[in-house]
Amino acid sequence: MATTKPMIITLSFIIFFFILLNSQRSDLNPDCSNRWIHIRNLPTQFNLDLLSSCSHFPLFTDFCPYLTNHGLGPKTHNHSHSWFRTDPFMLELIFHRRMLDYPCLTSDPSAASAVFLPYYAALDSLRFLYGPDLNSSSHHGLTLFQFLQTHHSKIWDSRHGHDHFLVMARPAWDFSQPISIHQPPIWGTSFLELPEFYNITVLTLESRTWPWQEQAVPYPTSFHPPNTAFFDSWVSRVRRSRRTTLMLFAGGGGISASPNVRRSIRLECDNNSTNLRIRNGSSGYSKLCEFVDCSYGICEHDPIRFMRPMLKSSFCLQPPGDTPTRRSTFDSIVAGCIPVFFEDQSAKSQYGWHLPEEQYGEFSVFIPKEDVVFKGLRVLDVLMSIPRGEVRRMRDKVLEMMPRVMYRKHGSSLALKNKKDAFDIAVEGTLQRIKSRLKEVGMK
Ligand SMILES: *[C@@H]1O[C@H](CO)[C@@H](O)[C@H](O)[C@H]1NC(C)=O
Ligand SMILES: *[C@@H]1O[C@H](CO)[C@@H](O)[C@H](O)[C@H]1NC(C)=O
Numbered sequence: 475m476a477t478t479k480p481m482i483i484t485l486s487f488i489i490f491f492f493i494l495l496n497s498q499r500s501d502l503n504p505d506c507s508n509r510w511i512h513i514r515n516l517p518t519q520f521n522l523d524l525l526s527s528c529s530h531f532p533l534f535t536d537f538c539p540y541l542t543n544h545g546l547g548p549k550t551h552n553h554s555h556s557w558f559r560t561d562p563f564m565l566e567l568i569f570h571r572r573m574l575d576y577p578c579l580t581s582d583p584s585a586a587s588a589v590f591l592p593y594y595a596a597l598d599s600l601r602f603l604y605g606p607d608l609n610s611s612s613h614h615g616l617t618l619f620q621f622l623q624t625h626h627s628k629i630w631d632s633r634h635g636h637d638h639f640l641v642m643a644r645p646a647w648d649f650s651q652p653i654s655i656h657q658p659p660i661w662g663t664s665f666l667e668l669p670e671f672y673n674i675t676v677l678t679l680e681s682r683t684w685p686w687q688e689q690a691v692p693y694p695t696s697f698h699p700p701n702t703a704f705f706d707s708w709v710s711r712v713r714r715s716r717r718t719t720l721m722l723f724a725g726g727g728g729i730s731a732s733p734n735v736r737r738s739i740r741l742e743c744d745n746n747s748t749n750l751r752i753r754n755g756s757s758g759y760s761k762l763c764e765f766v767d768c769s770y771g772i773c774e775h776d777p778i779r780f781m782r783p784m785l786k787s788s789f790c791l792q793p794p795g796d797t798p799t800r801r802s803t804f805d806s807i808v809a810g811c812i813p814v815f816f817e818d819q820s821a822k823s824q825y826g827w828h829l830p831e832e833q834y835g836e837f838s839v840f841i842p843k844e845d846v847v848f849k850g851l852r853v854l855d856v857l858m859s860i861p862r863g864e865v866r867r868m869r870d871k872v873l874e875m876m877p878r879v880m881y882r883k884h885g886s887s888l889a890l891k892n893k894k895d896a897f898d899i900a901v902e903g904t905l906q907r908i909k910s911r912l913k914e915v916g917m918k
């Protein structure tokens with residue numbers, strides 16, 4: 475029984491892809507010059523087959539339910555059009571499906587500016603990270619490379635792979651284990667350390683401190699509107715929403731005794747005198763701090779738990795946890811809740827294509843974590859001191875940024891396609907990156 479569902483999903487994928495493979499040439503469109511993309515035809519072992527192992531890694535999670543709707547996951551409720559229980563690790567499927575909607579596809583690799591590899595790299599990494607192949611983690615990717623070398627090798631060779639790109643829906647850290655030092659590895663595969671893949675462009679959810687071939691793109695949120703009517707109605711709901719809470723933290727952690735920023739936030743939030751402070755004030759808030767406990771992953775596929783409170787808050791705190799980046803950053807932007815960052819690695823030095831670095835001051839607040847943890851700076855005091863007019867301006871800017879970090883639904887209406895979303899910006903950035911890379915190495 476357990477395997478029937480993935481089988482059905484896989485089958486519907488295959489049928490769908492078959493239809494698309496046969497229609498892979500788009501209409502000739504002058505807008506397409508310098509942005510033709512060829513989707514490399516890979517054997518199903520590199521993508522579809524991996525979906526059927528969705529329940530094989532209990533240490534990770536049973537992600538079978540989240541494969542539906544081409545990786546958007548099940549709808550949050552029966553009548554929902556824009557809201558899904560999206561697992562961000564399904565970005566490889568989501569991206570692949572959106573790639574098939576891309577208006578400038580070509581079946582001729584020599585006419586393409588870039589070659590997309592529909593390889594579900596992070597899903598394939600699970601057998602190394604959590605499964606039986608742990609001890610050969612440095613081999614992750616070699617089968618793919620071998621395929622590229624032995625089938626139509628001209629496609630790779632003509633530009634030594636400099637024009638190839640793929641998506642890895644996990645932090646780059648998970649693929650950065652140096653080859654050959656630890657066997658078994660401490661953590662991660664060596665995909666990004668293999669010289670075989672140095673030339674390609676990789677889109678990840680988080681990049682390393684000194685990224686090389688990778689670029690971070692936004693974590694998918696649960697909001698995937700299919701047309702402008704649903705998009706606009708959400709935006710007006712976000713605008714109308716009464717923000718009665720000053721700041722919110724949705725997450726887990728912070729319960730250890732050692733000093734860290736999550737712990738400081740928790741202490742500030744739990745302090746009973748905190749919420750007493752507003753009784754007399756004219757702040758307009760009925761609550762200064764709200765803590766949405768997302769421990770044990772309970773919020774992961776349940777966006778209602780955190781979206782409702784986010785809609786009611788002016789600021790959403792984004793302290794680093796196990797990794798500096800958080801999906802919550804993008805949830806908060808979708809909710810019109812101004813993100814508060816505690817280190818640059820959380821977003822500013824990551825998502826440069828989607829959230830331009832020079833605009834962070836306009837849509838986010840930065841509070842150095844050292845000041846909070848070691849110098850007793852209170853987050854509350856910083857945020858309370860920002861004038862209401864300024865808060866409103868920042869929220870407007872958050873809403874201006876919102877389409878840039880959302881992944882709209884595949885097959886969405888023409889009008890909504892005119893709004894550049896996270897996928898469009900990622901593809902644009904990739905084409906640009908490949909173009910300058912080719913120039914650097916003296917190729918065309
Ligand atoms: C959603 O729809 C399905 C099938 O139409 C039905 O079985 C289910 O009870 C519905 N769920 C809710 C929460 O309405
Ligand atoms: C990996 O190797 C270690 C020792 O080298 C061994 O104890 C362990 O069982 C191996 N793990 C797997 C999954 O094969």
Ligand SMILES: *[C@@H]1O[C@H](CO)[C@@H](O)[C@H](O)[C@H]1NC(C)=O
Nearest residue numbers: 634635669670671672673915
């Ligand atoms: C990467 O590109 C360089 C030239 O830019 C080339 O010499 C090298 O062979 C390429 N690597 C692979 C694995 O194709």
Ligand SMILES: *[C@@H]1O[C@H](CO)[C@@H](O)[C@H](O)[C@H]1NC(C)=O
Nearest residue numbers: 741742743744745746747748
């Ligand atoms: C806050 O108040 C609750 C009950 O109102 C109490 O249980 C808790 O100990 C208090 N916390 C602090 C830090 O004073």
Ligand SMILES: *[C@@H]1O[C@H](CO)[C@@H](O)[C@H](O)[C@H]1NC(C)=O
Nearest residue numbers: 741742743745746747748751
């Ligand atoms: C709680 O708040 C009061 C008043 O704002 C402050 O003096 C006190 O240090 C805070 N306590 C903690 C544990 O943060």
Ligand SMILES: *[C@@H]1O[C@H](CO)[C@@H](O)[C@H](O)[C@H]1NC(C)=O
Nearest residue numbers: 747749750751752753754755
């Ligand atoms: C509120 O204001 C009154 C008088 O201005 C003062 O006596 C009281 O201590 C204040 N309460 C709080 C919780 O700050």
